[in-house]
Amino acid sequence: MTYGPVLVSIGLASVLTLPTLLDGVERKLKAAIQSRIGPPIHQTLLDLTKLFRKELVLPRESMHTLYMAFTYLSLSIVAISSSIASIALGSIELFTASVILLSIIQAIHIAMPFTTYNPFSIVGASRELVLAVINESALLITVGLAILVNPLMSPPSSWRSTYFLLLLELLIVSYIASGRTPYDIAEAEPEIASGWLIEFSGPLLGVIIYTNLLRKAMVKLIVGIVLAGLTTGYGSMGLLLSLIAMTLLWVAYTVASTIVGRSRVDVAPKTMIFIHTTFITLLIVTHVLGV
Amino acid sequence: MSFSDIVERIKGVRGVTEVVTSRSALFITATADALKPLAMEIYQIMGGFFRTCIGSDERSINNCFAIYYIFGLDDRGLNIVVKVYADSKKPELPSISDIVPASDWCEMEARDLFGIEFTGRASYRLILPHGWPNGVHPLRKDYSYDSRPVTRAVSERLTLVDTISTVPIGPYHPALHEPEYFELYIEGERVIDVKYRGFHVHRGIEKLGESKLTYQQVNFIAERICGICGFEHSTCYAQVVESAAGIEVPERAKFIRSIVLEIERIHSHLLWVGVVAHLLGYDAGFMHTWRIREHVMTLAELLTGSRKMYGLNLIGGVRRDIDLSKKEKILEVLDTISKEYIELASLMVSIPQVRMRLKGSGVLYKEDARKLSVVGPVARASGLRRDVRKDLPYAAYRYASFNVPVYDDGDNFSRLMVRLDEIKESISIVKQLLDQMPPGPIKVEEFIVPEGVVAISAVEAPRGEDVHFIITGHGRPFRWRVRAPTYQNIPALKHMLKDQPLADAPLTIASIDPCFSCTDRVLVIDSSGSKRTLKLGWGLG
Numbered sequence: 001m002t003y004g005p006v007l008v009s010i011g012l013a014s015v016l017t018l019p020t021l022l023d024g025v026e027r028k029l030k031a032a033i034q035s036r037i038g039p040p041i042h043q044t045l046l047d048l049t050k051l052f053r054k055e056l057v058l059p060r061e062s063m064h065t066l067y068m069a070f071t072y073l074s075l076s077i078v079a080i081s082s083s084i085a086s087i088a089l090g091s092i093e094l095f096t097a098s099v100i101l102l103s104i105i106q107a108i109h110i111a112m113p114f115t116t117y118n119p120f121s122i123v124g125a126s127r128e129l130v131l132a133v134i135n136e137s138a139l140l141i142t143v144g145l146a147i148l149v150n151p152l153m154s155p156p157s158s159w160r161s162t163y164f165l166l167l168l169e170l171l172i173v174s175y176i177a178s179g180r181t182p183y184d185i186a187e188a189e190p191e192i193a194s195g196w197l198i199e200f201s202g203p204l205l206g207v208i209i210y211t212n213l214l215r216k217a218m219v220k221l222i223v224g225i226v227l228a229g230l231t232t233g234y235g236s237m238g239l240l241l242s243l244i245a246m247t248l249l250w251v252a253y254t255v256a257s258t259i260v261g262r263s264r265v266d267v268a269p270k271t272m273i274f275i276h277t278t279f280i281t282l283l284i285v286t287h288v289l290g291v
Numbered sequence: 292m293s294f295s296d297i298v299e300r301i302k303g304v305r306g307v308t309e310v311v312t313s314r315s316a317l318f319i320t321a322t323a324d325a326l327k328p329l330a331m332e333i334y335q336i337m338g339g340f341f342r343t344c345i346g347s348d349e350r351s352i353n354n355c356f357a358i359y360y361i362f363g364l365d366d367r368g369l370n371i372v373v374k375v376y377a378d379s380k381k382p383e384l385p386s387i388s389d390i391v392p393a394s395d396w397c398e399m400e401a402r403d404l405f406g407i408e409f410t411g412r413a414s415y416r417l418i419l420p421h422g423w424p425n426g427v428h429p430l431r432k433d434y435s436y437d438s439r440p441v442t443r444a445v446s447e448r449l450t451l452v453d454t455i456s457t458v459p460i461g462p463y464h465p466a467l468h469e470p471e472y473f474e475l476y477i478e479g480e481r482v483i484d485v486k487y488r489g490f491h492v493h494r495g496i497e498k499l500g501e502s503k504l505t506y507q508q509v510n511f512i513a514e515r516i517c518g519i520c521g522f523e524h525s526t527c528y529a530q531v532v533e534s535a536a537g538i539e540v541p542e543r544a545k546f547i548r549s550i551v552l553e554i555e556r557i558h559s560h561l562l563w564v565g566v567v568a569h570l571l572g573y574d575a576g577f578m579h580t581w582r583i584r585e586h587v588m589t590l591a592e593l594l595t596g597s598r599k600m601y602g603l604n605l606i607g608g609v610r611r612d613i614d615l616s617k618k619e620k621i622l623e624v625l626d627t628i629s630k631e632y633i634e635l636a637s638l639m640v641s642i643p644q645v646r647m648r649l650k651g652s653g654v655l656y657k658e659d660a661r662k663l664s665v666v667g668p669v670a671r672a673s674g675l676r677r678d679v680r681k682d683l684p685y686a687a688y689r690y691a692s693f694n695v696p697v698y699d700d701g702d703n704f705s706r707l708m709v710r711l712d713e714i715k716e717s718i719s720i721v722k723q724l725l726d727q728m729p730p731g732p733i734k735v736e737e738f739i740v741p742e743g744v745v746a747i748s749a750v751e752a753p754r755g756e757d758v759h760f761i762i763t764g765h766g767r768p769f770r771w772r773v774r775a776p777t778y779q780n781i782p783a784l785k786h787m788l789k790d791q792p793l794a795d796a797p798l799t800i801a802s803i804d805p806c807f808s809c810t811d812r813v814l815v816i817d818s819s820g821s822k823r824t825l826k827l828g829w830g831l832g
Contacts, residue, residue, distance in 0.1 A: 034578035119458055123480075123793070181572045182644050185794065261644030262572025265480055265794045 003236075004089050011084035011239050015221065015246075016077070019213035020044045022247065026254040033258045044213075051206030059116040059199040068115060069207045072108045075101060076214040083218060087225045087242050090153050090234030095225060099143045102218055103136050106177075109215070112208075113196035124196035127265050128186035131176065134269055138276040139173045139222075142166065145283055146226045153229035153238075162286040163230055169279040170226055174219040175253055176272060179212075182263035183272075220249040292337065294367070300337075301371075304328050315683060316370040316747065323384050326360075326375050330387040330394075333362045333371055340365055340677070341393040341664040342749070343774040345760050346401030348432045352743075356382040356407055359760065360394070361747060365682040370747055377407050386412035393664035396778065404430035418490045421445040429498065436495065436502040455483065458793060460800070462491055468566075469807035473784075473800065477793050485788045487781060489807060500771045501764070506532055506740055509768065510604050513759075516773060517806055518599060519562065522555045523752035524759070524773065525604040530685060531748035531759040532606045532768075536740040542687070544608035546728045549687040550621075551594060551603060552750070553717040553724075557628070558587040559753035560710045560717075563804045567707065568639065570798050571648055576639045583631050590624050593617060608734025618725050625718050636711045649704035653787040653799030656701055665783050666776045667755020668713070669803050671697045672705035679751040690727050691720045703795075703802045710804075743769070752776055754804045777806045 024041035031038020040046075059065050079101035086095035110129050113121035146166055150156065156163070176183045186196055200208055224245030228238035263271065292300075298317065302310055306325025311318040321329055333339045342361040349357050356377040363370050377384050386409035388395045399417035401407045406428040408414070416423075422445040428434065461472040470491040476484040496516060500509040514525035526548050533540055561584035568576030588598045595601035595611060603609050613621075639645055655665070660673035670677045678695040680688040696712035698705035744763045749756045755776030762770040780803040787799050 030574070034575050035582050036578060119456065123458065184572065258575050259642075260573070261568075261576075261642050261648065263644055264648055264792060266792055267647065 007088040007236055007239055008081070008085045011088055011243065012081050014243055015080050015084060015217055016214070018243070018247070019217040020048065020210070022217070022250045023213055026250065029251065029254050030258050033255070048206050048210055051201075051209070052203050054202035056203050057201050058204065059118070064115045065112060065200075066204065068108055068112045069204055069211075072105060072112065073207050073211045073214075075105050075108065076211045076218070079105060080214055080218050080221070083221055083225060084239070084242075087153070087228055087234050087238045088236075090238075092147055092151060092153060095153075096143070096147065098218075099140065099222065102215070102222075103140065105211075105215060106132050106136055109212075110196075113199070116199040118199045120198045121196045124186045124198070128196060130265070130269050131183060131186065131272065134272045134276065135173060135176045138169070138272075138280065139177065139219075141280055142169045142173055142283070143222065143226075145280075145287065146170070146229075149287055150226075150229050153225075154233045155229075155231055159230075160286065161291050162283060165279060165283045165286060167223065167227060167230075169276070169283060170223045171249075172275060172279065174223050174249070175256070177219040178216045178253055180253055180257035181260050183268055184257075184262060185265050185268055217246060217250075220246040220253075223249060294369070297337065297364070297367075297369070300332060301329070304332055315368060316372060318745065319371065319373045321373055321375055323375055323377070326373070326385055327387055327390060329373050330360070330390045333364075333373075334391045337364060338366075339363060339371065340661075341391045342370070342747075342756070342758050343760075343772070343779075344394055344397040344401065345770070345772040346405035346407055346430070347762065347770045348405055348430065350379045351432055354379050356405055358384060358401055358407060359745070360387070361758065361760065363682070363749075365677055368683050370683070370749075372745070372747065374745075382407040383410060384408075385410050388412050391664075392662050393779065393782070396782065397774075404428055406431065418493075430501075436498050458796075460796065467797075467800070469805075471805070471807050473788075473796070475788065475793065475796055480793045482788050482791050482793055482796060485785050487784065489781065492807070497771055497773065501768055503767075505767055506606055509771065510606060511602060513773070514600055514602065514604070516775070519559050519806060520555055520752040520754065520757075521599065522551055522601055522603065523750045523757050524775075525601075526552060526686070527748050527750040527757045527759040528771075528773075529604045529606050530750065531746050531761045532740060532763070534748055535744040535746035535761055535763045536606075536738055538607050538735055538738045540608055540735065541732045542729045543612070543731045544733045545687040546690075546724050547609045547611075547613055547733065548604070549691070550613070550721050550724050551591070551601065552686065553721045554587060554591055554594065556717045556753045557714055558584050558591065559804075560714050561587065561632070563710060563753075563801075564636075564639070564707070566801055567649075567798065568645075570801055571645050573639070573642060573645055576635070576642070576645075579635050583628055583635065586624050586628050590621060593620060605734055606740075607736070607738055608732070610734070612733050613725075613728070621725060622722065625721060629715075629718050632714060636714075640707070640711075646704065648795065648798065649702065649707055651700075651702050651704075652791060652795045653703045653706075653802050654701045655783050655787050657699070659783065659786045660701065663783050663786075664779060665755070666779050667752070667804075668706050668709040669755065669780050669783060671695065671709045673701035674699040677756075679749045679756045683749055685748070685750060687724055688720075691723045693720050703798055706802045754806055755780060775806060777803065781805065 021041060023044040027043060028038045028041055079098050082094050083098035086098060110125050110132055113125035149162055221242055224242030227245050228241040232238050232241050298310060301307060301319060304325055306322040307319055309320040334341060339362040342363050345359045347357045349355055356379060358375055360373040361370060375384060384407060386398055388398060396417060398409045399415060402409060402414060403416060403418040422442040424440050427440050455476045455478060458475045458477055460475060461467050462470040472488040474486040475482050496512055499512060504512060510525050510529055513528035514521040516524045561580050565577045565580035568580060592598050594613060595603045603611060655673045657674040660670055660675055666677060674697060676695055676697050681695055693716045696709045698708055740763050742763055742765055747760050749758050757776060758774040760772040761768050784800060788796055791799060
């Protein structure tokens with residue numbers, strides 16, 4: 001375990017840099033599906049660089065936004081570090097902490113637009129709130145069940161239906177949390193312009209975009225960590241598998257989101273409740289029955 | 292009801308002073324008192340539709356203002372034009388908006404631009420900005436086209452109710468591609484009311500046509516009314532002058548016009564389908580629709596020399612012919628479009644989110660559609676079988692066999708389906724017309740446009756019927772009025788948006804395929820030339 005800090009450092013460096021490139025891959029892949037050329041893969045990096053070079057403009061009558069944005073960024077880095085450390089070191093406590101932190105980050109993500117006085121931001125944030133309450137609850141329950149069925153983060157002797165269901169439910173939760181169609185209603189619906197992002201610009205927008213990418217990476221990493229825990233176990237192999245899973249999921253989610261349309265704000269929560277309730281019930285039943 | 296019955300019934304209305312009949316129109320002159328009974332007779336009893344009304348400053352001719360109301364008995368292929376004079380000192384007429392709700396806007400337009408007041412209704416400023424001085428009416432003949440009145444900037448706050456959340460959409464907004472302003476009043480995520488403020492762009496096209504340009508030049512500015520369906524406007528304008536002047540356009544030119552009109556319909560509908568896919572978050576559909584549309588743009592360039600703004604129409608015909616090599620290329624491209632489009636359309640309507648969001652949203656019931664005399668795909672999606680190509684055939688449409696798709700649900704999905712079906716019909720029409728195209732000249736070289744003739748023309752544009760009205764003048768129109776389809780369809784949005792989720796608002800607004808450059812076409816301007824005396828008479832429109 002002496003090489004633990006090295007592993008964590010490598011993993012952390014990867015998760016802090018990979019999302020910007022994976023976002024570029026996403027844009028390129030979408031373009032290919034849509035029969036376009038698309039921007040270069042490092043375009044997101046270029047965008048962020050440009051935003052950070054611009055002057056700082058804060059939303060009118062709000063200094064809180066700036067503090068919240070940096071809290072958002074700092075906590076995201078802590079959360080993602082914690083999740084990397086959990087799989088590298090095999091710490092279920094760190095894993096739990098990272099998932100709880102993710103929920104706190106999600107709360108900040110929703111609260112930030114309320115610091116502005118823009119009706120589009122507020123409508124967007126309200127929509128995000130509705131989705132988040134359902135999805136975050138499902139995430140916490142599912143992760144709790146994951147810890148229950150595999151508390152040592154080590155491969156089980158034999159595979160049960162519970163594990164498949166667990167992974168499937170985690171996939172759904174992480175897909176929705178990544179804010180893609182059909183669940184991108186908080187920021188992408190045209191009537192609310194850019195939704196909760198509308199008041200942000202320059203470096204502040206850069207911070208928020210980058211932090212969002214980290215959040216998107218983390219929701220996929222959680223699936224990777226649980227998968228690694230069930231297959232390779234923790235350590236270097238587990239970390240490698242988690243990172244690969246995160247990358248592959250990013251690509252798979254991109255393809256899935258390209259071929260569907262956007263749901264509606266009154267329909268999306270109902271479908272989410274139905275899906276999550278069904279999967280969590282099945283998970284509990286199979287776990288209790290031991291199948 | 293036979294044609295003679297219609298004439299007799301109209302003659303029987305007290306106050307009707309003159310009835311002139313022509314092949315496709317009935318021109319009525321009546322006193323102001325007869326206006327409401329006539330509106331009741333034509334609109335309510337005969338079941339006519341309302342096309343528009345047109346104010347006119349005829350003080351130089353007969354010392355009066357006049358207003359022309361155009362009704363259409365679509366099933367009979369007949370236009371009915373009712374002309375009423377208004378006093379030059381105190382122009383005032385009874386409003387018919389209580390009987391014909393669709394006349395609301397055009398009456399207010401005549402009030403803004405000519406100063407004709409309408410009694411028995413609430414008046415408001417529709418066209419002119421709020422900072423425009425009172426008593427200045429830019430389409431009056433004594434108002435010079437280059438006058439610039441002193442205006443003051445006035446903030447227009449439409450919101451009247453502070454207890455309800457307001458979501459402004461426009462005048463500049465990512466979901467809107469032209470300046471327009473909708474104010475949505477919402478409770479939770481549900482729209483409970485909506486207010487619209489348009490007419491942000493004043494280009495002075497009508498005034499320019501009446502003041503500075505010649506008959507042929509107006510053709511080219513008419514095409515610039517719209518960046519998407521400009522050819523419909525130039526065709527409609529050419530037809531209205533040809534009708535007034537009694538010009539027999541060569542058959543070959545009519546075929547060429549119809550072919551290009553259908554190509555314009557295909558690219559316009561494909562553009563719209565792409566926009567809707569984008570609004571639904573289905574960007575793959577958006578990109579692929581526009582990729583297919585690109586073939587159509589290439590086709591337009593092949594036929595006319597330009598992707599848009601073809602400059603093809605002239606009064607009396609067209610400027611470019613279609614030769615055999617072009618015909619083969621057109622057929623080849625149409626086959627490609629047909630194959631790719633059918634595949635994409637069936638994929639698109641099978642996407643669950645697309646179906647779910649379009650079905651049952653933005654409903655316009657048939658009775659409201661009829662009440663507001665909506666046009667084009669909006670009317671056909673609400674169960675009204677209205678299509679000028681069938682009702683008042685023009686150009687070469689009488690030689691083509693095609694269906695008019697009609698759906699009854701009145702929702703956004705029906706409007707999508709109407710347009711998807713129409714693309715197939717348009718492809719078929721182009722193929723049929725190419726096969727039957729007769730040889731011969733493509734334009735009339737010499738013609739004379741007599742003065743003082745009134746005529747109307749309608750063309751089925753992708754968004755619905757364009758209506759052009761003209762009173763001929765010396766070398767240029769004395770009065771030229773354009774009524775774009777969006778002008779007729781926007782008032783229906785209030786019905787379509789009410790009690791709908793906010794999330795569907797942009798989709799519903801887009802579902803009428805609004806074109807604000809067409810709608811905001813009017814205003815300011817004229818020459819200070821000497822007055823001429825015209826003897827106005829009814830034409831053959």
